[in-house]
Amino acid sequence: MLYSVRMRAAQxxxxxxxxxxxxxxxxxxxxxxxxxxxxxxxxxxxxxxxxTADFINLTVETVPxxxxxxxxxxxxxxxxxxxxxxxxxxxxxxxxRAGVAPVAAAxxxxxxxxxxxxxxxAMVVNAQTGLRLDTQAERGVRVSRMxxxxxxxxxxxxxxxxxxxxxxxxxxxxxxAAKVMSAPGMVAExxxxxxxxxxxxxxxxxxxxxRFTQLKPYGSPIGGRIFFIxxxxxxxxxxxxxxxxxxxxxxxAAGGAADAVSE
Amino acid sequence: MLYSVRMRAAQxxxxxxxxxxxxxxxxxxxxxxxxxxxxxxxxxxxxxxxxTADFINLTVETVPxxxxxxxxxxxxxxxxxxxxxxxxxxxxxxxxRAGVAPVAAAxxxxxxxxxxxxxxxAMVVNAQTGLRLDTQAERGVRVSRMxxxxxxxxxxxxxxxxxxxxxxxxxxxxxxAAKVMSAPGMVAExxxxxxxxxxxxxxxxxxxxxRFTQLKPYGSPIGGRIFFIxxxxxxxxxxxxxxxxxxxxxxxAAGGAADAVSE
Numbered sequence: 251m252l253y254s255v256r257m258r259a260a261q262x263x264x265x266x267x268x269x270x271x272x273x274x275x276x277x278x279x280x281x282x283x284x285x286x287x288x289x290x291x292x293x294x295x296x297x298x299x300x301x302t303a304d305f306i307n308l309t310v311e312t313v314p315x316x317x318x319x320x321x322x323x324x325x326x327x328x329x330x331x332x333x334x335x336x337x338x339x340x341x342x343x344x345x346x347r348a349g350v351a352p353v354a355a356a357x358x359x360x361x362x363x364x365x366x367x368x369x370x371x372a373m374v375v376n377a378q379t380g381l382r383l384d385t386q387a388e389r390g391v392r393v394s395r396m397x398x399x400x401x402x403x404x405x406x407x408x409x410x411x412x413x414x415x416x417x418x419x420x421x422x423x424x425x426x427a428a429k430v431m432s433a434p435g436m437v438a439e440x441x442x443x444x445x446x447x448x449x450x451x452x453x454x455x456x457x458x459x460x461r462f463t464q465l466k467p468y469g470s471p472i473g474g475r476i477f478f479i480x481x482x483x484x485x486x487x488x489x490x491x492x493x494x495x496x497x498x499x500x501x502x503a504a505g506g507a508a509d510a511v512s513e
Numbered sequence: 514m515l516y517s518v519r520m521r522a523a524q525x526x527x528x529x530x531x532x533x534x535x536x537x538x539x540x541x542x543x544x545x546x547x548x549x550x551x552x553x554x555x556x557x558x559x560x561x562x563x564x565t566a567d568f569i570n571l572t573v574e575t576v577p578x579x580x581x582x583x584x585x586x587x588x589x590x591x592x593x594x595x596x597x598x599x600x601x602x603x604x605x606x607x608x609x610r611a612g613v614a615p616v617a618a619a620x621x622x623x624x625x626x627x628x629x630x631x632x633x634x635a636m637v638v639n640a641q642t643g644l645r646l647d648t649q650a651e652r653g654v655r656v657s658r659m660x661x662x663x664x665x666x667x668x669x670x671x672x673x674x675x676x677x678x679x680x681x682x683x684x685x686x687x688x689x690a691a692k693v694m695s696a697p698g699m700v701a702e703x704x705x706x707x708x709x710x711x712x713x714x715x716x717x718x719x720x721x722x723x724r725f726t727q728l729k730p731y732g733s734p735i736g737g738r739i740f741f742i743x744x745x746x747x748x749x750x751x752x753x754x755x756x757x758x759x760x761x762x763x764x765x766a767a768g769g770a771a772d773a774v775s776e
Contacts, residue, residue: 281559285552292548292573303573310569341575 251494252313253284254395258370259295259303265389271370271444272303275422276395277494278313291393299447300471313395318496320399323424324459325502328413334449337464341440341453348438348455350478354380358440358476368444369474374485377437377478383485390474391489396429399498405499419448419460427454428499433491435483442466444473515576515759516547517658521633522558522566528652534633534707535566538685541576541759563734564711573677576658581759583662584695586687587722588765589674595711600725604703604716611701611718613741617643621703621739631707632737639749640700640741646748653737654752662761668727670764682711683724691762692719694755698746705729707736 255277260269275291288308295303300388320509331337338359345355359379361373369391373381384391398404413420423441430439431454442451442465451465466473479488518540523532538554551571558566561675565759594600601622608618620643624636634653637646647654661667667684674681686704692739693702694717705714705728714736 284559285555288554288555288571289548292551296544296547304575305572306573308551308569308571308573310571312560312567497544507553 252278252280252315252318254278254309254311254496255284255287255291256392256394257288257291257295257306259298259306261301261304264305264307265370269305270301271368272300273298274370274392276392276394276396276426277305278318278395278498284310296315299445311327313496318498320498320500321428321433322502323404323407324426324431324454324457324499326413326420326424327458327460329460329462330463331464334464334467337451337462340498341409341451341460341462341465344455344460345438345440345478346438346451348453348457348478350377350438351380354378354478356380358478362440362442362474365472365474368472372439372441372477374477374488376481383479384489389479391492393426393429393492395494396425396497396499398413398425399500403501404499406440419443419445419450423452424459425499427452427459429495430454430477430492431456432497433477433486433488435480437478437480439475439477441475442473444471515541515543515578515581517541517572517574517576517759518528518547518550518554519572519655519657520551520554520558520569522561522569524564524567527568527570528633532568533564534631535563536561537633537655539655539657539659539689541581541658541761544766547573562708576759581761582695583761583763584691585763585765586667586670586691587694587717587720589676589683589687590721590723592723592725594725594727597727597730600714600727604714604723604725604728607716607718607723608701608703608741609742610719611716613640613701614643617641617741619643621741625703625705625737625739628735628737631735635702635704635738635740635753637740637742639744641744646742654740654755656689656692656755658757659760659762660690662763666764667762682706682708682713686753687722688762689713690722692758692760693712693717693740693755694719694738695760696740696751698743698751700741702738702740704738705736707734 258274259272261272263269273295277287279287295306329340342355346352354377358375371391371392374391439454446469448465449464449468450461452461521537522535524535526532536558540550542550558569592603605618609615617640621638632653634655637654702717710734712727712731713724714730715724
């Protein structure tokens with residue numbers, strides 16, 4: 251038996267009552283780890299760079315081990331971008347290479363840039379037209395019930411690739427992107443963080459997780475993610491998969507590393 | 514700053530989706546205690562005599578220290594009842610002595626006896642007519658945002674009165690009853706537990722917390738509580754007080770003990 255542990259924290263009041271989103275987290279852990287993981291989530295919500303939470307909701311649900319599917323991490327590539335403009339241009343080009351129509355890639359970036367507040371989840375967007383398909387407004391579509399299969403192995407792998415212990419955003423996003431890219435009809439994901447101190451973001455495709463060191467201005471508390479999906483995708487099935495299919499993510503068998511690229 | 518920590522756990526699915534209520538807990542603690550209290554609540558939900566939870570919801574909210582009101586514990590009296598019938602008769606007599614009309618006391622006991630499933634919260638009942646006033650159905654009215662002011666002092670006090678460490682139901686109920694009896698318009702409370710292994714219950718009045726050792730059959734997983742209120746009470750104000758007014762409960766200054774009574 252595993253436990254899905256989901257946390258969301260807000261400031262001012264609860265999310266439902268219009269509070270400001272502070273942080274969220276998703277884990278899928280054994281019973282032994284449950285209480286320590288929950289405690290760590292609470293500590294994190296109370297000491298986040300976006301502010302201190304006044305409201306934290308933690309949900310724990312059992313997940314039968316036989317329901318879990320394993321997927322493999324994407325290779326990680328870092329693109330050192332000189333500034334945000336260059337970062338966004340590179341990200342846009344990467345989306346187009348992955349099969350997102352140029353108009354949709356541009357619309358996606360504009361949608362993230364134009365967000366008035368952070369999305370807790372993701373916008374789901376037609377990869378051909380760029381039109382938003384989900385109806386979740388600021389809530390977005392959450393990706394739940396996923397975790398790394400073996401944390402020590404994962405940290406070792408990340409260290410070997412040069413992503414040290416402080417890279418908590420990267421660590422979590424690589425797991426999320428692995429689940430997202432395993433979803434039916436998924437073309438690519440674009441994301442940057444709502445952490446004001448974290449300017450990097452990424453494009454995930456079925457081939458790689460490509461991190462761009464600058465995708466948003468330092469100090470901006472507004473972030474979000476977009477899933478670009480194939481035109482004929484069954485949206486309900488996709489959203490169910492993202493929310494409910496338990497996924498454990500494995501480290502690639504033979505390295506999976508990729509050299510850093512500068513541009 | 515204090516933190517209100519509220520837990521509810523269900524089996525099968527969430528409460529909202531019709532899952533069976535397993536356990537609930539309410540605490541009001543300092544930041545230092547927050548994570549250990551949350552972890553203890555999760556452990557408890559996963560090892561309850563009513564069953565193992567499949568769904569746990571934990572809510573943490575900040576409470577400004579200046580909003581907290583202090584109230585004093587009621588003296589505790591234990592009535593050793595030879596069986597459930599005698600226990601219920603004694604409880605009914607005590608309710609009537611506290612000002613509950615005989616018809617309302619009888620109706621209240623019948624309502625608890627007739628519950629098809631456990632109430633998570635309390636029924637609010639007119640102390641004259643016995644008619645239920647709240648509209649919360651199986652959910653009932655929850656009492657939140659209360660705790661003991663000084664846990665060591667409290668445990669010491671309980672030990673001195675002969676209520677040892679294993680009396681977790683009593684420990685929590687005495688705190689809840691102290692808040693309930695401080696509410697505007699409250700006449701008396703009647704409660705027995707949904708823990709199948711725990712047959713005791715109590716009547717709280719503004720004068721005392723009277724525990725009856727047998728109020729329900731051993732093995733029954735159905736429990737609940739009733740608040741008997743004065744006829745002219747403002748229900749919304751009362752429910753707001755029970756849910757939102759932060760209360761810390763003090764041990765009585767001069768003992769507050771009362772001898773056990775057998776009948």
